[in-house]
Amino acid sequence: MTTDPILDVRSLCKSFGSLRASDDLSFTVERGEIHALIGPNGAGKTTAIGQLSGEIQSDSGHVVFDGRDISTFKTFRRARLGLQRSYQVTSLFPDFSAIDNLSIALQAHEPHNFRFWKPARKDAMLRDRARDALVRSGLGDKLETPAKNLAHGEQRQLELSMALATEPTMLLLDEPMAGMGRNEGQQVMELIRGLRGEVSILLVEHDMDIVFALADTVTVLVKGSVMASGTPDEIRANPDVRRAYLGDED
């Protein structure tokens, strides 16, 4: 094991009433790897992502990102440090056009946005980069379409482009391919594969084919804590995981 992980999750806990969504959750993500987080429904995967992004406040435990304890940091500060997330349920600015959505993501990367006078939609710096990013993600002909009128797959694609536009060090991807068609899903898969080594990725995914095809490391979550963690081959061979999750028949 290397000693300088990008993300070090230490004993995170979170309860909703009597439900322990995260129960002494600990794992590490190495730099540049694609780390998949799997587990049955209700295992606490989305809660874990929320705790890492800062949107859900942890009851206890620590999150160390890039050598810094960010446990008390607010969401926007974590994002500014390079820890970006995407959502399982598409989360965009519905009235804004695709290019506006991407421009806002680019604006988030700026030191501040207290600029009151120049029209942002005519800012070539912003618009050109936004257009390029959209063309690269296959939305080149939908620049001016309001986000709410985009097809579901296109929205997912846009959401991912927005997260990438902020030049993150690490991405928390909560089922990025949910509800996508086969082709679109394949495209996103290729995109994620292309990021390996550049951006560290924590990927929540249901589809085991995708997980085993993409991930360097797989962590299995059951009832809010880690049941097993290892390479895809190790996880596939793990009898506990097979029994609890992979639906082994014997």
Add this chain to the structure above:
Amino acid sequence: MKPRLTRRLIVHAIGLLVLAVFPYLAEMAGEPYFTTIASRVLIYAIAAVSLDLILGFGGMVSFGHGAFFGIGGFAVGILTHHALESSAVPFLPGDWTGSTLALVQFPVAIAAAGLAGLVIGALSLRTRGVYFIMITLAFAQMLYYLMISLPTYGGEDGLNLWQRSDMPGLDLYDDVTFYYLVAGILLALVYLCSRIVNSRFGMVLQACRQNEQRLEALGIPTYRYKLAAFTLSAMGAGLAGALIANHNEFVGPGMMHWTRSGELMIMVILGGMGTLIGPIFGAVTLLFIEEILAQYTEHWMVILGPVLIFVVLFAKRGVYGWLAGRGKHDD
């Protein structure tokens, strides 16, 4: 891009034309008093446009904008009061005895409302939704009762100013001059706001309304942007308050009453939320309905109510949206 002759452009052109020649129309109709009424309507429009900046664009439903309106008014009232009495303005260092100069009074009114906006906003914006509505309302009512309890400034009866502000080169007592001053300020404000809502700041503000959580997750600290917008909006309302104090030559706690805040909200919703021209139409429509219906019945709100419900349900972009159609980007 070449300006095409759209419905929106026509509505703007007619509106601007009417704005420009209204005093002459009133004169021709033999009712110069109409100009005074029009000034009042435009002053409310200034407050409504300011409110729309946070309500329509930022999605912040402030139910306390009457407070800033009143603060602007009382700033003018208090400065005039002390200037006429030659007594020192309390809570300020030195023995400044106020001023009757518009160029002093108006900036003070704007600054005072802005400061109040900063403080009230800083506290209120920590809440969301219904709580935000209630807390802004509560602050406004607090200020309302504060002014009622100050006999120095007229208490419940309000403060007669006996005069308008002094502006070298302009005679504010002249109703036509006053009208054009107000109209000029309104146009300048609309231009300023149209720059703001389309700037980077404005894009952040509009994004706040649509999906604040996502904006935070992208790395934008939304609280500061909302607070800045809230403060700007309060400043606009303060300016409107300073103007209405001049118009009426009177200020009273009624300016801060929650019904006044409600009226401003109705103007924005009726005229078209999230459009900068809409609130002007809203102010015109509301005060026109009030003026006409009040002649027939004192229960004119019975008719206004259903009209408002109709607008909210069927014409989301209000009177302006109905006249001008849907705009691609609103300005």
